[in-house]
Amino acid sequence: xxxxxxxxxxxxxxxxxxxxxxxxxxxxxxxxxxxxxxxxxxxxxxxxxxxxxxxxxxxxxxxxxxxxxxxxxxxxxxxxxxxxxxxxxxxxxxxxxxxxxxxxxxxxxxxxxxxxxxxxxxxxxxxxxxxxxxxxxxxxxxxxxxxxxxxxxxxxxxxxxxxxxxxxxxxxxxxxxxxxxxxxxxxxxxxxxxxxxxxxxxxxxxxxxxxxxxxxxxxxxxxxxxxxxxxxxxxxxxxxxxxxxxxxxxxxxxxxxxxxxxxxxxxxxxxxxxxxxxxxxxxxxxxxxxxxxxxxxxxxxxxxxxxxxxxxxxxxxxxxxxxxxxxxxxxxxxxxxxx
Amino acid sequence: xxxxxxxxxxxxxxxxxxxxxxxxxxxxxxxxxxxxxxxxxxxxxxxxxxxxxxxxxxxxxxxxxxxxxxxxxxxxxxxxxxxxxxxxxxxxxxxxxxxxxxxxxxxxxxxxxxxxxxxxxxxxxxxxxxxxxxxxxxxxxxxxxxxxxxxxxxxxxxxxxxxxxxxxxxxxxxxxxxxxxxxxxxxxxxxxxxxxxxxxxxxxxxxxxxxxxxxxxxxxxxxx
Numbered sequence: 180x181x182x183x184x185x186x187x188x189x190x191x192x193x194x195x196x197x198x199x200x201x202x203x204x205x206x207x208x209x210x211x212x213x214x215x216x217x218x219x220x221x222x223x224x225x226x227x228x229x230x231x232x233x234x235x236x237x238x239x240x241x242x243x244x245x246x247x248x249x250x251x252x253x254x255x256x257x258x259x260x261x262x263x264x265x266x267x268x269x270x271x272x273x274x275x276x277x278x279x280x281x282x283x284x285x286x287x288x289x290x291x292x293x294x295x296x297x298x299x300x301x302x303x304x305x306x307x308x309x310x311x312x313x314x315x316x317x318x319x320x321x322x323x324x325x326x327x328x329x330x331x332x333x334x335x336x337x338x339x340x341x342x343x344x345x346x347x348x349x350x351x352x353x354x355x356x357x358x359x360x361x362x363x364x365x366x367x368x369x370x371x372x373x374x375x376x377x378x379x380x381x382x383x384x385x386x387x388x389x390x391x392x393x394x395x396x397x398x399x400x401x402x403x404x405x406x407x408x409x410x411x412x413x414x415x416x417x418x419x420x421x422x423x424x425x426x427x428x429x430x431x432x433x434x435x436x437x438x439x440x441x442x443x444x445x446x447x448x449x450x451x452x453x454x455x456x457x458x459x460x461x462x463x464x465x466x467x468x469x470x471x472x473x474x475x476x477x478x479x480x481x482x483x484x485x486x487x488x489x490x491x492x493x494x495x496x497x498x499x500x501x502x503x504x505x506x507x508x509x510x511x512x513x514x515x516x517x518x
Numbered sequence: 519x520x521x522x523x524x525x526x527x528x529x530x531x532x533x534x535x536x537x538x539x540x541x542x543x544x545x546x547x548x549x550x551x552x553x554x555x556x557x558x559x560x561x562x563x564x565x566x567x568x569x570x571x572x573x574x575x576x577x578x579x580x581x582x583x584x585x586x587x588x589x590x591x592x593x594x595x596x597x598x599x600x601x602x603x604x605x606x607x608x609x610x611x612x613x614x615x616x617x618x619x620x621x622x623x624x625x626x627x628x629x630x631x632x633x634x635x636x637x638x639x640x641x642x643x644x645x646x647x648x649x650x651x652x653x654x655x656x657x658x659x660x661x662x663x664x665x666x667x668x669x670x671x672x673x674x675x676x677x678x679x680x681x682x683x684x685x686x687x688x689x690x691x692x693x694x695x696x697x698x699x700x701x702x703x704x705x706x707x708x709x710x711x712x713x714x715x716x717x718x719x720x721x722x723x724x725x726x727x728x729x730x731x732x733x734x735x736x737x738x739x740x741x742x
Contacts, residue, residue, distance in 0.1 A: 303645045307572040311559075314580020318552065318587070325545070325591050333591075344584055364646050 194295055202279055202299055209468075210432055211241030217479050224483035251421030258328025259418065267326055268419065268426035271319030274312045275430040278437035281308055283366045285450045285463030297450075297463060298367065305364035306354050309441065310347065313396070316434075317343050320405075323427070324415035335414030338490065339405040342395055345497040346402075350392035352505035356385040356512040357445045370449030377453075379446040384508045386446045388501055390477075393438040395497065397431060400482035404490055439474035443467060524564055530557035544590045548583060555579045567644040 215230065215238060222229025230237035255264050280299030287296045302308050317340055324336020358364060360381060361372040369378075379386040395402040398414075406414035416427045443449060447470050450463035458466075488496070534557060537550030555578045562571035653661045 302568060303647075304568045304572045307569070307576065307646075311572045311575035311580065314576050314584075315556070317580065317584055318549075321587060321591065322549075337588075337591075340584065340588070344581070 191293075194293070195300075198295075198299060199280070202282075202284075203276070206276075206279055206433065206436060210429060210436075211245070212238070213432055213436075213475065214241050214244075216475070217482075220476070220479045221483050224480075245425070248421050248425045253421055253423075256328050256418050260326040260328065263322050263326035264418075265423070267319050267323035268416075268423045268430070269319075270322070271316060271430040272426045272433070274316035274319060275433035275437065277312045278309055279433065281305075281366060282437065282440040282467070283370055283444055283449055284467050285460060286367065286371075288460040296367070297460075301365055301367050303365060305366050305369070306351075306358070306441070306445075307364070309437070310351060313343070313347060316430075319430070320415050323419070327415075327418035329418050331412045332415050332417045335405050335411045335417065338411075339398060339415055342398070342402065342405065342493065342497075345494060346392040346395035346501070349388055349497060349501040349505045350396060352502070352509050353385040353388035353392065354445065355509050356382050359509075359512050359516050362516075366444055366449075370444055370451065373448040373451060377446065377448040377451070382446065382508075382512070384504065385512070386442075388505045388508065389442060389446070391501060392497075393442065394478070394481065395493070397434045397438055397478075399431075399435065399478055401485040401488050402493060403482075403487060404493060435475065435478055436471060439471040439478070440467065442474050443470035447473075520564055523560065527557045527560035527564065530554075531561065545587070548586045548590050551586075552579050552583050555583065565644075566639065569644060569646045569649050 218240070219229040219237070230240040233239040233243045255261065281302065283298040283301065285297030287294055289295075320339045320343070321336045324332040324334075324339070327333070357369065357378050360378060361369040363369060363372065394400075398405045405411075406416075411417070416424055419427060444467075449470075450466045452458065452466060531554050534550045534552075534554030538547050538554065541547045541550055555574060559571040559574040559579070562568075562574060
């Protein structure tokens with residue numbers, strides 16, 4: 180059985196299953212630690228300690244919280260639509276986890292005589308796959324808000340959806356600059372094309388646009404109007420408690436990880452190290468993970484630093500500043516590459 | 519494996535298509551259409567047309583249907599829409615005519631597609647590289663014409679939306695609204711931006727200001 184891309188070699192089917200399980204387990208092992216990391220860091224930014232009661236340094240905090248969430252009563256509001264109310268968080272987390280398959284953790288390695296690519300799949304359509312998933316994740320958010328039967332949830336989901344589709348355009352256009360420079364859509368190909376120079380130097384404008392759009396895409400501060408508690412209580416997951424809430428929360432964090440990984444892959448050279456250092460192949464995934472953590476720290480830092488935008492500022496910034504800038508970047512890149 | 523996937527996707531596509539026409543709630547109808555489109559994308563994947571599959575999801579499920587969902591979720595409530603009596607008779611007739619036509623086409627090929635292998639697979643078929651090359655060589659003219667059509671449609675949409683927003687002669691414009699005297703602390707955007715602009719406009723319009731909101735009005739702080 181051949182994987183979707185033209186990988187030029189065949190992987191047995193069981194290797195793909197093992198890879199899928201491994202990626203899933205590693206990410207869902209890192210995820211709870213990430214929530215502690217965020218709260219610890221936010222605490223330090225705000226001159227307090229953050230969680231430090233459960234376990235050493237408060238590291239067991241997520242465990243306690245997962246138990247708490249899982250044991251909550253699964254109720255839903257009277258006006259809600261039952262099956263959509265349950266389906267929406269599932270769509271959200273499904274599309275978020277689907278994005279993990281694309282992250283290239285390393286080049287093709289020779290492990291025990293078989294050639295194994297250190298990535299879930301290397302599709303020939305590359306980033307388009309992520310955008311397709313992003314298009315579907317819209318339904319998870321909108322249906323969650325709509326099916327709750329609550330005004331706050333509905334307005335929150337409308338904001339989220341409008342924000343998602345506005346900033347997806349700029350994000351996509353910023354990405355095309357990288358694709359033109361690398362002249363391939365395959366993500367491993369893009370990393371290999373960055374051997375001379377990481378793309379955040381020639382594509383600095385695209386990088387900045389991509390990062391801003393990513394903050395808006397993942398509904399993180401300063402673009403977290405979706406859950407602007409002063410206006411909307413909790414946004415589209417106002418009515419969710421227990422497992423549904425955790426599903427949305429995890430989907431948000433997985434989306435952050437995917438976006439961080441994409442930024443690291445497209446602009447920071449993926450598993451490559453600077454100054455011509457060539458470590459053995461097993462180091463590659465850790466390099467990618469370290470670069471992802473860099474972006475996650477940036478996400479948290481920005482959250483602690485910047486105040487929330489107003490809604491009309493958000494929209495006019497997206498359409499009147501970011502989109503023309505991304506188009507200009509694309510045009511200039513195309514002209515430079517062709518000449 | 520691919521056979522299982524085919525029947526799953528084909529079943530989902532058919533169920534979705536039936537749901538579009540039978541469900542009475544407009545939002546459910548739209549969701550059924552989304553399900554149908556995603557299932558079609560899965561079928562494209564089975565035909566190794568990865569780019570077409572991605573484009574299907576990004577463009578149709580991710581952009582076109584999003585607008586439908588927006589409109590239906592905003593406007594369409596629980597009320598059911600029922601077609602007129604003429605449509606109710608004509609609709610099935612047209613559907614039947616289309617079905618007969620499709621069956622004629624299907625049976626006319628003597629079902630040769632079923633008991634034979636499909637077209638041979640060439641390496642690189644359906645990849646964005648190949649599609650892009652075809653667009654810029656063999657199909658350059660249709661490609662350019664289609665892009666021109668889209669451009670015309672986009673400009674047309676902008677023109678129509680501008681006219682409907684009330685920019686005709688004598689209509690109430692934004693600057694008129696700004697110049698209206700209004701009680702303080704009503705939470706307008708102008709107050710959020712700062713009062714100077716409002717004050718200037720009020721002075722221009724009326725020659726004086728009754729009351730002006732201070733810049734840092736109480737209650738405007740937000741907590742994250």
